[in-house]
Amino acid sequence: MKLTLEEIGRMAGVSRSTVSRVLNNEKSVRPEVRERVQAVVKETGYRPNAAARSLASNRTGVIGLVIPHRVHTLFDDPYFPLLIQGVSQACNLAETTLALFLFQTEAEEEELYPRVVASGTVDGVVVTATRTGDPLLARLASGDVPYVVVGRPDDPENVTYVDVDNRAGAQSAALHLCNLGYERIGFIGAPTNTTAGLDRRTGFLEGLAMCGAVQDEQLMREGDYTEESGYRAMRSLLAAQPDAVFVATDTMAVGALRALVESEISVPADVGLVSFDGLPPSERSLPKLSTVRQPVSATGVRAVELLLGLVNGDITGPLHEVMPTELVIRESCGAARMGAPGAPHH
Amino acid sequence: MKLTLEEIGRMAGVSRSTVSRVLNNEKSVRPEVRERVQAVVKETGYRPNAAARSLASNRTGVIGLVIPHRVHTLFDDPYFPLLIQGVSQACNLAETTLALFLFQTEAEEEELYPRVVASGTVDGVVVTATRTGDPLLARLASGDVPYVVVGRPDDPENVTYVDVDNRAGAQSAALHLCNLGYERIGFIGAPTNTTAGLDRRTGFLEGLAMCGAVQDEQLMREGDYTEESGYRAMRSLLAAQPDAVFVATDTMAVGALRALVESEISVPADVGLVSFDGLPPSERSLPKLSTVRQPVSATGVRAVELLLGLVNGDITGPLHEVMPTELVIRESCGAARMGAPGAPHH
DNA sequence: TATGTTTTTGGGAGCGCTCTCGGGAGCGCT
DNA sequence: AGCGCTCCCGAGAGCGCTCCCAAAAACATA
Numbered sequence: 200m201k202l203t204l205e206e207i208g209r210m211a212g213v214s215r216s217t218v219s220r221v222l223n224n225e226k227s228v229r230p231e232v233r234e235r236v237q238a239v240v241k242e243t244g245y246r247p248n249a250a251a252r253s254l255a256s257n258r259t260g261v262i263g264l265v266i267p268h269r270v271h272t273l274f275d276d277p278y279f280p281l282l283i284q285g286v287s288q289a290c291n292l293a294e295t296t297l298a299l300f301l302f303q304t305e306a307e308e309e310e311l312y313p314r315v316v317a318s319g320t321v322d323g324v325v326v327t328a329t330r331t332g333d334p335l336l337a338r339l340a341s342g343d344v345p346y347v348v349v350g351r352p353d354d355p356e357n358v359t360y361v362d363v364d365n366r367a368g369a370q371s372a373a374l375h376l377c378n379l380g381y382e383r384i385g386f387i388g389a390p391t392n393t394t395a396g397l398d399r400r401t402g403f404l405e406g407l408a409m410c411g412a413v414q415d416e417q418l419m420r421e422g423d424y425t426e427e428s429g430y431r432a433m434r435s436l437l438a439a440q441p442d443a444v445f446v447a448t449d450t451m452a453v454g455a456l457r458a459l460v461e462s463e464i465s466v467p468a469d470v471g472l473v474s475f476d477g478l479p480p481s482e483r484s485l486p487k488l489s490t491v492r493q494p495v496s497a498t499g500v501r502a503v504e505l506l507l508g509l510v511n512g513d514i515t516g517p518l519h520e521v522m523p524t525e526l527v528i529r530e531s532c533g534a535a536r537m538g539a540p541g542a543p544h545h
Numbered sequence: 546m547k548l549t550l551e552e553i554g555r556m557a558g559v560s561r562s563t564v565s566r567v568l569n570n571e572k573s574v575r576p577e578v579r580e581r582v583q584a585v586v587k588e589t590g591y592r593p594n595a596a597a598r599s600l601a602s603n604r605t606g607v608i609g610l611v612i613p614h615r616v617h618t619l620f621d622d623p624y625f626p627l628l629i630q631g632v633s634q635a636c637n638l639a640e641t642t643l644a645l646f647l648f649q650t651e652a653e654e655e656e657l658y659p660r661v662v663a664s665g666t667v668d669g670v671v672v673t674a675t676r677t678g679d680p681l682l683a684r685l686a687s688g689d690v691p692y693v694v695v696g697r698p699d700d701p702e703n704v705t706y707v708d709v710d711n712r713a714g715a716q717s718a719a720l721h722l723c724n725l726g727y728e729r730i731g732f733i734g735a736p737t738n739t740t741a742g743l744d745r746r747t748g749f750l751e752g753l754a755m756c757g758a759v760q761d762e763q764l765m766r767e768g769d770y771t772e773e774s775g776y777r778a779m780r781s782l783l784a785a786q787p788d789a790v791f792v793a794t795d796t797m798a799v800g801a802l803r804a805l806v807e808s809e810i811s812v813p814a815d816v817g818l819v820s821f822d823g824l825p826p827s828e829r830s831l832p833k834l835s836t837v838r839q840p841v842s843a844t845g846v847r848a849v850e851l852l853l854g855l856v857n858g859d860i861t862g863p864l865h866e867v868m869p870t871e872l873v874i875r876e877s878c879g880a881a882r883m884g885a886p887g888a889p890h891h
Numbered sequence: 892t893a894t895g896t897t898t899t900t901g902g903g904a905g906c907g908c909t910c911t912c913g914g915g916a917g918c919g920c921t
Numbered sequence: 922a923g924c925g926c927t928c929c930c931g932a933g934a935g936c937g938c939t940c941c942c943a944a945a946a947a948c949a950t951a
Contacts, residue, residue, distance in 0.1 A: 203937055214901045219939065227899055246663040250599035251937035254906050259596065261644070261666075275623050275825045287647040291656075296666060298607070299645040301633040310637075317592040320607075320642060426829055453829070460831060479621045483772055483799070485806060549907055560931045565909065573929055597907035600936050 202245045211239040222247060253319075261296040262506055263315060263324040265335070268302035276424055276450040277478045278495060279327075282349065285499025286325060293507055312338045322510045325349060325502045330392045345509035347502045351394040359509065359518045361502045365398035365475075366405070368491035368524030369445070372473045373406025375489075375526060376443045379534055381471055385418040385441030387432040387451055396421075399447045399475060415439070422451045429454025437462060443471035443532070449481040452488055456531075467533030477527055486530035493524045548591045557585040568593060599665075607642040608852055609661060609670040611681070614648035622770055622796040623824045624841060625673075628695065631845025632671060639853055658684045668856045671695060671848045676738045691855035693848045697740040705855065705864045707848045711744035711821075712751070714837035714870030715791070718819045719752025721835075721872060722789045725880055727817055731764040731787030733778040733797055742767075745793045745821060761785070768797045775800025783808060789817035789878070795827040795836055802830055802877075813879030823873055832876035839870050 200206070204215045204222075211218065213232060220228050221236040228236075239245075253259045264286050266279060283299070290297040298321055302308040312335065315321060323345035329336055331353055339346045340357065348360040376384050386403055389396035407414050417439045422428035429451025436444065437458070446452035452474030459466055466472050466486055474481060477492025501520060508514035528534050550561045550568075557564065559578060566574050567582040574582075585591075599605045610632050612625060629645070636643040644667055648654040658681065661667060669691035675682055677699055685692045686703065694706040722730050732749055735742035753760050763785040768774035775797025782790065783804070792798035798820030805812055812818050812832055820827060823838025847866060854860035874880050 204939095205937080208901095215938085216901060216940090217899085220900090223939085229899065232899085244659070244663065246659055248600070248937055249664040249666045250596050250605065251906090252939080253596035254594070254600050254908080255937075255939040257906075257939095275626070277621050280621070280626050283645070284647060287645065288649055291648065291653045294656075294660065296661065297645050297647075299629070299633065299643050301630060301643075302637065303634055307637045310640075313590070313592055314640065315642065317590065318595040320595045426825075457829065457831065479772075483803065485803065547907095550909095551907080554931095561908085562910090562931060563929085566930085569909085575929065578929085594907055597936090598909075600938085601907080601909040603909095603936075 202243055204247065207236070207239055207243065207245050210243070211236045257319075258510075259320065259322050260294070261298050261321045262290065262503065262510070263298045263300055263321040265300045265311065265324055265326045266302070267328050267330075267333075267335070268304055268308050269328065269330070275426070276448065277480065278448075278450075278476065281478065281495040282327065282499045285496035286503050287499075288496070289500040289503035289507075293503070295503075295507065308335065311335065312342070316342065316344050323347070323506045325499075325506055328393065329353075331394075345506060347506040347509070349498060349502050351398075353394075355519065357517050359505055359516075361498055361505065361520045361522065363395070363493045363498060363522045364524050365395050365493075366402035368475060368493065368526070369399040369402030369447070370406040370409070371524075371526045372445050372475065372491050373403045374409060375528070375532065375534070376445060376471060376473060377407065377410035377412060379443070379471065379532060381443035382412075383415070383418060383439070383441045383443070384412070385436045385439065385444035386414070386420065387429060387436065387444060387446040387455060388419070388421045389447040389451075390421065390423055396447065403445055422447070422454075424448055424450065426450050426454035426457075430458045433458035434462075437464075441470060443473075446472065446474045449474045449476040449478045449488060449490055452490070452531075453480050453484055456484055456488075466531050471533045472531040473526075474531075477525075481527075482529075484531075489529045489532035489534070490527050491524050492527050494522050498522050548589055550593065553582070553585055553589065553591050556589070557582045603665075604856075605666065605668050606640070607644050607667045608636065608849065608856070609644045609646055609657075609667040611646045611657065611670055611672045612648070613674050613676075613679075613681070614650055614654050615674065615676070621772070622794065623826065624794075624796075624822065627824065627841040628673065628845045631842035632849050633845075634842070635846040635849035635853075639849070641849075641853065654681065657681065658688070662688065662690050669693070669852045671845075671852055674739065675699075677740075691852060693852040693855070695844060695848050697744075701865065703863050705851055705862075707844055707851065707866045707868065709741070709839045709844060709868045710870050711741050711839075712748035714821060714839065714872070715745040715748030715793070716752040716755070717870070717872045718791050718821065718837050719749045720755060721874070721878065721880070722791060722817060722819060723753065723756035723758060725789070725817065725878060727789035728758075729761070729764060729785070729787045729789070730758075731782045731785065731790040732760075732766065733775060733782065733790060733792040733801060734765070734767045735793040735797075736767065736769055742793065749791055768793070768800075770794055770796065772796050772800035772803075776804045779804035780808075783810075787816060789819075792818065792820045795820045795822040795824045795834060798834055798836070798877075799826050799830055802834075812877050817879045818877040819872075820877075823871075827873075828875075830877075835875045835878035835880070836873050837870050838873050840868050844868050 204218050208215045208218045218236055221233050287297050325347050327349040329352055351362040352358045388400045391397045420432040420436050422432045433455035446455050464470055474488050474490045477490045481488035481490045550564045554561045554564045564582055567579050633643050671693050673695040675698055697708040698704045734746045737743045766778040766782050768778045779801035792801050810816055820834050820836045823836045827834035827836045
């Protein structure tokens with residue numbers, strides 16, 4: 200027997216509408232009737248059909264999380280798993296289903312909007328890792344499906360986003376290294392076609408400037424978020440003889456550390472290291488990495504909260520949120536060995 | 546203006562039904578008419594409403610991927626990201642939407658069946674990391690929503706699953722270490738409430754037995770998939786003075802390696818190491834880990850293929866598939882240093 | 892008890908699709 | 922020209938819900 204609202208209503212001696220009201224927790228139902236209906240629902244294990252509900256109410260109870268195809272290579276960085284975890288957690292709390300869109304190719308990515316968004320499969324989307332000039336963002340901007348960007352988009356004014364304070368974080372890392380007395384501070388950055396990469400670079404340079412240092416271009420490198428790229432960047436950086444390096448992500452820092460170990464350069468004795476992210480790998484390396492911790496999972500949670508607010512109409516208009524970062528001092532920067540910060544290093 | 550089938554039909558001078566036929570690629574439409582309709586669809590950017598389609602056709606075009614709450618801690622192991630990637634890839638290929646269910650608590654997990662499966666939100670589910678006596682499996686077995694298990698369930702006969710040949714893989718690792726001349730081979734296993742953990746243990750012991758070795762209980766440890774647990778297990782194992790260790794996952798092996806490095810025990814000179822999984826971390830460690838590679842992403846792909854087959858009725862009944870593993874010899878086992886396998890070690 | 896007011900309930904009308912069915916058009920054959 | 926056949930196409934009837942509105946019931950007041 201297929202259960203429907205009508206059927207449950209018959210069993211409880213009420214109409215379809217009343218059952219619907221009970222299920223949706225509307226108040227104008229006599230307590231006695233409500234209980235009777237709930238009893239029937241419980242004993243039959245009835246669940247309203249999601250498709251029918253969506254069709255009638257124009258709400259699906261599903262939100263999408265979009266991770267662009269460029270991220271593919273980057274999936275062995277724990278950043279995305281953690282973000283997904285936060286997003287998922289917030290979805291569970293809100294009894295919302297999470298649809299995950301992970302792309303391998305540009306073509307797949309282009310299909311997203313027409314196939315998923317335009318068809319009303321989702322009530323809204325969280326978009327991550329957008330790049331400058333991202334076509335998906337342009338499309339979303341011209342459509343009327345709510346969306347929230349994780350990270351700062353090109354056009355921040357008109358878009359709701361949750362970002363991390365990359366700039367302040369990188370600044371504090373640079374300041375910390377300066378204060379420790381390092382004088383040739385190298386930089387291994389993230390791609391600058393993302394605002395995160397850009398901001399970390401800007402923050403780093405600002406930090407140095409605040410100490411009165413002028414950065415030598417020879418000491419600047421760029422990776423692509425992979426461990427391997429960190430490794431290569433560090434090998435190349437060695438020629439410039441840095442006495443410390445700020446690496447824009449933990450994963451790249453682990454690669455950088457590998458290059459250092461291979462060259463029998465001791466960290467932090469010969470070269471100090473600070474990275475960015477504060478993910479598990481930073482705690483497992485030898486030595487443990489000093490790093491700028493960002494609240495990845497919380498960022499995901501917040502993005503979902505904002506999106507659901509937008510979907511429900513509880514909140515409106517472009518909203519911006521910036522999550523704080525925190526410098527975590529461990530072993531790799533050498534602060535521990537050196538006693539008070541500011542003590543000369545050599 | 547809201548677009549509907551009817552509306553598109555009017556524009557193209559045909560009926561709703563004809564537009565539907567064109568959209569669903571049914572053949573009984575004159576080419577000329579078909580083109581006319583397609584032109585209108587293209588220029589309007591019309592997309593059929595997913596909810597309405599689901600309601601009428603009783604198919605959602607969505608499948609679920611379920612990762613139980615126990616996995617939570619385990620999310621910094623690249624296994625699940627890779628699996629998700631495979632699943633996602635297969636979904637994209639089939640124009641199917643992937644719903645990800647990640648749980649933090651038992652309670653959330655219990656909500657899955659009633660909220661998602663019973664309501665018809667998904668056409669089917671892929672379930673991973675099931676444990677012995679998993680209640681979700683019992684529930685799925687008694688329902689009529691298609692599902693595929695990744696890994697071997699308790700009750701293999703009646704369930705469609707995709708497993709990896711853990712036993713053969715572990716066996717080959719044990720044999721390899723034996724042949725290298727190691728004599729006190731330690732074991733750091735995965736939890737034995739999963740068939741994967743069990744099979745790797747069984748395979749390992751079988752491998753030793755095939756070499757005529759009898760395993761000392763002192764040399765057996767168990768971790769919980771985390772890097773930390775591998776670290777601790779290795780520290781504890783040191784007392785038993787193994788000359789080689791087989792670790793049941795790469796992540797735990799990285800932890801084990803860390804313990805060894807800390808104790809200034811050289812790998813492979815003092816202790817040989819072989820692990821299982823063949824994930825990126827095994828290639829990044831120093832020394833690089835010899836490991837039994839399993840095709841994680843392909844497993845995900847295959848699970849989705851089977852599930853969609855089940856959903857579409859293309860295939861039927863319980864189907865079992867076992868993916869092969871492959872021993873990858875790198876540095877940590879010492880084979881490279883020692884020349885021909887079988888050469889004595891000390 | 893009659894009247895007005897509020898609360899509770901039931902039924903109708905869709906939401907935008909798919910699917911079945913039957914009628915008309917076009918074709919070949921006798 | 923008449924017949925049967927296939928091929929296309931349109932109309933009707935839902936799918937199982939929500940939402941609105943009007944009727945019924947319950948309660949309050951005089």
